[in-house]
Amino acid sequence: MSNQQSSVITPRAEDYSKWYNNIVKEAQLAENSAVRGCMVIKPHGYALWENMQAVLDKMFKDTGHQNAYFPLFVPKSLFEAEEKNAEGFAKECAVVTHYRLMTDPNDPSKLVVDPAAKLQEELIVRPTSEAIIWNTYRNWISSYRDLPILVNQWANVVRWEMRTRLFLRTAEFLWQEGHTAHETKKEAVEEAQRMQEVYARFAEDYMAMPVWKGRKSDSERFAGAEDTYTIEALMQDGKALQAGTSHFLGQNFAKAFDVKFQTNANKEEYVWATSWGVSTRLIGGLIMTHSDDKGLVLPPRLAPTQVMIVPIPKVNGELKEIAENLMTELKGMDVRVKADYDKKRSFGFKLNEYDLRGVPITIGVGKRDLENGMVQIARRDTLEKELVPLEGLAEYIKELLGQIQDNMFLKALRFRQAHTTEVNDYDTFKEVLESKGGFILAHWDGTEETEEKIKEETKATIRCIPMEGDLSEGVCMITGKPSAQRVVFAKAY
């Protein structure tokens, strides 16, 4: 089987978009569906999402949150209550107008919408759930004793995007959205920042994807928020990806939905709110941070299968027994391990397949090396191979998984460092953006006009206004006006 194009991946350097699509398909993460802009997440992709969910869910619970579930539909009257939010999402809403179909009078084999079944009030398919949730919270809150409310939901949402891309921007996507209600502004701001920190920790410790933490500029802020905290990652093509956002919503939704509480001084006040979310887009980020021209590369902490044992070539009793023992031992150490005894496919085919699917470690168990008490270990991140003694192998593997995790983070971090540039004038800004892309740290006068001008002329946007690092003052690279601190620019997904 030579030159099999179903598994040839377009190199990144040749066509980055194509490469990305190839990875998604060849690693069997997802595929396009019959519904425009909506993907089918395949078992391997969904297993990855489940692992991400499990970790995040625990982090949410460890910070005091509970899960709940709210409806898919939002009555239009509720949706429009918070004006800015409604305006921000209006252009990308799917709307349910009818509740019944009927046989087409002109063609009995077809169905048409029954005009008699028009809804009195349209239902919006949620693009986000603030409206329905805050309408509910009104009934849950009357006293300061009812606060805080710390609720998260795992759900799907629909945003009718003009152009979609698998995982990065689909019309329907899976996410979690936390919605919290607080007594004071201070508490709400702290909550929003806490969840930004949770996201950053998840991205770096589990996805091995370094992120910039910061706040959004006015123009990039979430519709209806007072402040948006973001984590921004850098992809291998030099473009930024907004990987998670956490919003301080002020009292906007409390006012729109009339959610008040009585303080312990018997005064009536509006509730303070936050919302925060990450989505299946993270899988896109994961792919574009680590994967190579051979396929998917997954960090061990999230990989559905961490270790694959492949007997070479004929599975006889002895090889199988060794594989089974090793598997038992590794499972006992909480390693996600599988063995491939399929006799129909060759050793080489299998290895390529697991490289494609991003399995962090494959163990080749064969007679030749076993005579010396050795097995062949191949690590996906560096593509290095080595012979390792069977004696103490489980401990070695366990240790190696940790090393791979760390190595992937460091590699991504070095890439980001190499693609983060401090510039002081607009010409250099443009030149860096063109030549190597990445994050550019520059002074900005804080006005929307300047931001807009830069976006128009270069396509770069302010990804975030950093909250840590070098926060010294300067002058705007364009207008020369005072700048409070450098901000992070990049072209973004």
Add this chain to the structure above:
RNA sequence: CGGGGCGUGGCGCAGUCCGGUUAGCGCACCUGUUUUGGGAACAGGGGGCCGCAGGUUCGAAUCCUGCCGCCCCGACCA
């Protein structure tokens, strides 16, 4: 919505300009045999309303008209 490209077995394509046997190739699939240390070989086999609808013609994947869909690049966005 603007610009570009494309619709031919599951996937990727050739054939279309210049109409003419039974529409072809690679991969995948099925059966069998030999294989298996980085994508095995051979033999046999199955699978096509050539995107849809009209039209021209003795004859259309091919020419004409209309429609539909998909992909890529922008505008919009997590």
